[in-house]
Amino acid sequence: MIARAVFLALALVGLPGLAESADPKAPAPATAPPPPVLPGLHPPMPPAPPPAMSGELDCRGCHQREHGGIVRMYLGTGGRGTPRMPSHMAELRVECVACHVEPKEVPGAAQIVGQTFKVGEKACLECHGEQYRGMMTRWTTTLAKMREIVDGKLAAARAAVNAAPQSPKLARLKKLLDDAEYNSRFVKLGRGAHNPFYAADLLKLANVWADDVLAAVGKPPAKVDDALVRGGYCAVLCHEQAAVKLPATVAFGKQKVPHARHVTEFGATCTACHSAETHKAVTAKPADCASCHHSPANERCESCHKPQSAFYRGAVDTKLVKVEPNSMVNAVSCAGCHDMARKHSRAAVGGKCLGCHDKSYEGFATEWTTGLDADVKKTTAAVRDAETAVQKARRAGKKTPEADALLKEARDALALVTRARGAHNPPAAEALLAAAREKAAAATRAASP
Known part of the structure; x- marks a missing residue:
């Protein structure tokens, strides 16, 4: 009787598996039915739930990926x-x-x-x-400081754009500003310390865009020291902490460059010469150097052009002839002839003479350079003749100490003029080239049988 009552009750509540089992053709249940709970027994552990259907217990319905x-x-x-x-x-x-x-x-x-x-x-x-202790903290604090600088400029740029009158260029400027603001947010929310140099590059670009927007709407750049953002972050983010020493000088092509002074005295940033993407890669071109060194504001020509300056001032070390300073040395500086604001040419240099002299002086620079070029060519030929004579004598077994000494003097004089550009002191150049030809001829005679 009790068994029949239990069975009837279970059938009435629709216990899975019992009603269906009456029909032998019914499909098998997806999961095994739980055992019935009988009086006096503890309930068994519930079975594992089936996989969630779409939209059911799916965290992505409310939450986005966090990282x-x-x-x-x-x-x-x-x-x-x-x-x-x-x-x-x-x-x-x-x-x-x-x-x-x-x-x-x-x-x-x-x-x-x-x-x-x-x-x-x-x-x-x-x-x-x-030595890397504290590096992680340095990344986070430096990037935060960079963001503070950039965000201030972006706020000024946004205010300037919002106040600017409507024009076709505003849409482009707003897009530029949107991208700059996005980069700054990305560095903050993406935790730039996970990739500090990429983050710094994003902020550097945002800084440039902020300046471009301000310039486009006719506003002056924000008065803030942004050297850190412009490219001075390499040392702060890494080199200082890792005890990387900045070399005093480096070679750039054939030029010896005062590396440390470019940073400490001239305000150059790392990425002015080096790639922000590839470590240690040098991206600077000679034209990049000229943008500073040959700017109208720079009159320190002697820092790079030492041979030319010394020749102009008559301060050269040679015993062949007495070299006097150029007659204009006390009246005309380098920039007096070399106007780097214009396309540089012999005609442009010659035109500067007319600032003090009459029209008849306009062709002097060309005459000097053309005449001295011919002298250099003659002197070079004389030196080569002497070299040939000395080599021939040596092959014949003859010792040539006298010819060697004479040839060295000729070479040195020729090199001095070609390196210093004879037009900077034409009388001295002509005298040195004449002396070089004499020494070369004497070397040829000394080496001859």
Whole structure:
């Protein structure tokens, strides 16, 4: 009787599997039915729930991915206006858990809410050594300072654009400003310390765009020291902490450049000469140097053009002839003849003579250079004849100490004129070239049998 009552009750509440089992043709249930709960017995553990259907218990219905921006920052993508620049550690396939090693939750709580691992400096020191202690903090504080500089300029640019009268260019300026503001937000929310040099490059570009927008609407640039953002961040982000010493001088082509002074005295930033994307790569071209060194505001020509300046002033070391200063040395500086604001040519230099002299002086510069070019050509030929004579004598077994000494004097005089450009002191150049030809001829005679 009791069994029949239990069976009837279960049938009435529709216990899965019982009603269907009456029909042998019914499809099998998706999961095994739970066992019935009989009086006096503890209930069994509930079975695992089936997979959630679309829209059911799906976190993505309300929540977005939390670390997407950080991953893009680490991989060097997602910014606007810059090429892809992965973090150095991303290129070495260093994963998140290599740096995020410090647990946030205590073990008991972690079993309930999960575990988050905070970034720890311990990971930096294990790979890079003690000199990198504080590097991570330096990244975050430096990028925050850079953002503060850029955001102030962006706010000024946004206010200027909003107040500007309507014009066709406003849409482009607003788009430029939107991209600049996005880059700054991306550095903040993507945690720029995951890729500090990419983040710095984004802020550098945002800074340029802010200046461009202000200039386009006729506003002066914001009065703020932005050297850090313009490209001076390499030393602050890394080199100073890693004890990288700035070399006093470096070679650029055939020129010896005062590397440290460009930064400490002249205000040059790292990325003025070096790539922001490729470590150590030099991107500067001679024209980039000329934009500063040959600007109308720069009158320190002697810092690079020492041979020309010394020749002009008569301060050369030679015993062949007495070199007097150019007669104009006390009246005309380098910029008096070389106007770097115009296209540089012999005609342009000659035209500067008319600032003091009459029209008859206009062709003097061309006469000097043309005549001296011919003299240099003759002297070069004489030196080569002497070299040939000396080589012939040596092949014949003859020693040529006298000819060697004479030939050296001829070469030195010729090199002095060609290096210093004889037009800077025509009388001295003519005398030196004549002396060089005499020495070369004497060397030829001394080497001859």
